[in-house]
Amino acid sequence: MIEKVLKGSPAFYIWLLFLGGIASLGVFAYIFQLKYGLTITGMSRDVSWGLYISQFTYFVGVAASAVMLVLPAYFHHYKKFKKMIILGEFMAISAVLMCMLFIVTDMGQPQRMLNVILHPTPNSIMFYDMMVLMGYLFINALVGWVTLEAERHDVDPPKRIKFFIYLSVVWAFSIHTVTAFLYAGLPGRHYWLTAIMAARFLSSAFASGPAILLLLVIALRRLTGFDPGREAIQTLTKIITYAMAINVFFFLLEVFTAFYSGMPGHQHPLTFLFVGHDGHASWVVGWMWTAAVLAILSLCLLIPPQIRDNERVLPWALGILVIASWIDKGLGLLIGGFTPNPFETVTEYAPTFPEILVTVGVYAIGLMVLSVLWKIALDVKKEAGTF
Amino acid sequence: MSTTRRQFLKIAGLSVFGLGASTALDAADAVAKDMPGAKYEVGGKHLAAKRWAMVIDTRKLESREDYARIIDACHKVHNVPSIPTKQEIKWIWTDKYDRVFTDDMSQHLSPAVREKDYLLLCNHCENPPCVRVCPTKATFKRADGIVVMDYHRCIGCRFCMAGCPYGARSFNFGDPRPYLKEVNPAFPTRMRGVVEKCTFCSERLEVGLLPACVEASNGAILFGDLDDPNSPVRKALAENFSIRRKPSIGTQPGVYYIV
Numbered sequence: 001m002i003e004k005v006l007k008g009s010p011a012f013y014i015w016l017l018f019l020g021g022i023a024s025l026g027v028f029a030y031i032f033q034l035k036y037g038l039t040i041t042g043m044s045r046d047v048s049w050g051l052y053i054s055q056f057t058y059f060v061g062v063a064a065s066a067v068m069l070v071l072p073a074y075f076h077h078y079k080k081f082k083k084m085i086i087l088g089e090f091m092a093i094s095a096v097l098m099c100m101l102f103i104v105t106d107m108g109q110p111q112r113m114l115n116v117i118l119h120p121t122p123n124s125i126m127f128y129d130m131m132v133l134m135g136y137l138f139i140n141a142l143v144g145w146v147t148l149e150a151e152r153h154d155v156d157p158p159k160r161i162k163f164f165i166y167l168s169v170v171w172a173f174s175i176h177t178v179t180a181f182l183y184a185g186l187p188g189r190h191y192w193l194t195a196i197m198a199a200r201f202l203s204s205a206f207a208s209g210p211a212i213l214l215l216l217v218i219a220l221r222r223l224t225g226f227d228p229g230r231e232a233i234q235t236l237t238k239i240i241t242y243a244m245a246i247n248v249f250f251f252l253l254e255v256f257t258a259f260y261s262g263m264p265g266h267q268h269p270l271t272f273l274f275v276g277h278d279g280h281a282s283w284v285v286g287w288m289w290t291a292a293v294l295a296i297l298s299l300c301l302l303i304p305p306q307i308r309d310n311e312r313v314l315p316w317a318l319g320i321l322v323i324a325s326w327i328d329k330g331l332g333l334l335i336g337g338f339t340p341n342p343f344e345t346v347t348e349y350a351p352t353f354p355e356i357l358v359t360v361g362v363y364a365i366g367l368m369v370l371s372v373l374w375k376i377a378l379d380v381k382k383e384a385g386t387f
Numbered sequence: 388m389s390t391t392r393r394q395f396l397k398i399a400g401l402s403v404f405g406l407g408a409s410t411a412l413d414a415a416d417a418v419a420k421d422m423p424g425a426k427y428e429v430g431g432k433h434l435a436a437k438r439w440a441m442v443i444d445t446r447k448l449e450s451r452e453d454y455a456r457i458i459d460a461c462h463k464v465h466n467v468p469s470i471p472t473k474q475e476i477k478w479i480w481t482d483k484y485d486r487v488f489t490d491d492m493s494q495h496l497s498p499a500v501r502e503k504d505y506l507l508l509c510n511h512c513e514n515p516p517c518v519r520v521c522p523t524k525a526t527f528k529r530a531d532g533i534v535v536m537d538y539h540r541c542i543g544c545r546f547c548m549a550g551c552p553y554g555a556r557s558f559n560f561g562d563p564r565p566y567l568k569e570v571n572p573a574f575p576t577r578m579r580g581v582v583e584k585c586t587f588c589s590e591r592l593e594v595g596l597l598p599a600c601v602e603a604s605n606g607a608i609l610f611g612d613l614d615d616p617n618s619p620v621r622k623a624l625a626e627n628f629s630i631r632r633k634p635s636i637g638t639q640p641g642v643y644y645i646v
């Protein structure tokens with residue numbers, strides 16, 4: 001099936017070339033980082049993780065979200081999703097690859113990466129995170145390929161693959177739960193030390209991941225005419241709406257616990273993010289309020305069925321939702337966890353230009369992988385008449 | 388007849404091979420014995436304890452010079468660079484009361500106590516989160532309670548920095564060597580991309596010396612075995628009121644403060 005990549009329209013190759021250009025800027029910035037070290041980033045002794053790890057976290061969520069198509073289709077035999085499933089699985093593959101790249105770019109000594117395997121440490125959550133991510137990549141690649149191959153030959157997928165499909169559902173929950181545990185088990189990091197961290201991660205992932213997928217699919221429909229079906233879009237939008245509502249609800253639970261209990265440690269990160277700490281208002285304050293307003297706005301656009309089912313409004317609602325969830329999880333979560341620092345003071349963090357360049361480079365690589373995989377999937381579908 | 392013969396040959400062959408192998412092993416052993424450091428032996432002078440701990444008598448530390456002397460002593464022997472940015476590296480440093488004892492917020496603390504500087508360093512926790520989270524065992528706890536690091540195994544993931552509730556760890560964001568004024572050749576300098584922190588002077592204990600900061604403190608910092616009721620630390624703790632940093636999070640710090 002790989003040969004499908006070789007036969008594309010000029011537009012497709014220009015697109016790949018464009019992404020390749022951006023990716024090479026990222027690679028260039030990364031070489032710079034390899035030469036001078038992570039000192040070129042905005043991270044510091046007090047805020048020792050930054051954009052790379054937060055993007056890793058966000059995209060684990062995107063990867064896990066494929067389950068929102070697989071679960072209804074295979075557990076509830078919801079046939080309408082079948083057409084789109086492969087796109088979700090392939091998006092999961094590129095998201096996991098991006099996660100891995102973000103981890104590597106964040107390492108101080110990337111050439112020693114194998115130490116995680118050479119000296120397996122079962123008490124470290126990072127050890128499990130690496131294992132479940134690799135497993136998820138493998139499962140999705142296997143399931144995606146086998147089902148697509150079956151579609152191409154117009155036969156039912158082999159029965160044995162069912163096992164891996166069910167496994168992928170459980171596994172999707174596991175990757176994001178384990179990623180939440182990276183944060184949720186650290187004493188002294190008040191913003192992260194919460195039992196609903198994994199639940200928050202999952203809800204925000206199941207809102208933002210399918211929203212990104214749907215946005216891409218809508219773009220795909222414009223570009224190629226591939227139509228996943230009106231009902232499939234509407235059902236997925238409902239799922240997104242529920243997940244986002246739960247996500248906002250969970251966040252409000254955190255706010256309640258922090259402020260009703262009156263415990264300073266729990267309040268400080270939230271006050272830092274939304275008004276500033278100790279008279280010190282950071283640049284994130286504006287971003288966090290934007291996220292809050294956009295989150296509510298997205299719900300206002302998604303909850304009433306008349307607006308939700310309006311295909312003109314839908315892309316806007318989804319876009320707003322993605323921005324809100326990205327600020328919350330791809331920015332606020334990390335900065336709030338590190339500020340105030342262990343001395344209850346504020347050390348500012350803002351990503352630097354090279355850091356942003358590396359991040360955008362990883363995005364571009366992810367998008368390249370996704371474009372190639374989706375092209376294969378769509379070409380196979382065209383041939384098989386399931387387009 | 389032929390079977391027995393074949394068996395004989397087999398046995399003979401095996402024994403020749405075995406003999407050869409054992410001679411080779413002997414030879415290798417002999418070579419290894421002559422290699423420096425091939426045999427691990429605890430030096431005769433080394434200091435041992437069941438649980439090393441430190442008591443800082445803050446009443447005995449007054450002037451800026453007191454602190455500077457102690458901090459310099461540590462940073463000089465351990466080749467700790469002075470980097471003037473937020474990406475700094477420090478093993479031992481000072482801060483004010485409410486920054487050090489963040490969950491002890493007595494509103495009307497005596498101004499003398501509140502305004503004073505306090506030394507901070509790695510607590511060598513009994514239950515260290517940094518060890519728990521490290522994915523490579525590059526940070527580990529020794530049997531005597533000291534939490535140490537292997538700079539050659541560390542992958543620079545900085546999970547331990549997120550895990551440490553005391554901000555005791557520093558990361559080499561860039562190459563630290565240009566920031567060293569002079570290098571102590573007896574202690575390794577570090578490379579870019581690894582984490583480091585106070586080692587409780589494990590390398591000095593090995594040769595019978597107390598930690599450098601303890602030596603430089605003129606008796607204000609005590610060091611000893613927490614499991615031995617006659618050790619200087621236990622005696623000081625029995626006679627004085629002492630506190631530790633963030634006691635509620637269950638890490639059981641090994642550094643005590645007499646205030």
Ligand code: SF4
Nearest residue numbers: 509510512515517551
């Ligand atoms: S103070 Fe921090 S670095 Fe030192 S042992 Fe405790 S958790 Fe680890």
Ligand code: SF4
Nearest residue numbers: 521541542544545547
């Ligand atoms: S930075 Fe090094 S010591 Fe710290 S957790 Fe990672 S591998 Fe372990």
Ligand code: SF4
Nearest residue numbers: 461585587588598600
């Ligand atoms: S015990 Fe040793 S390494 Fe730790 S602060 Fe004192 S002198 Fe430095």
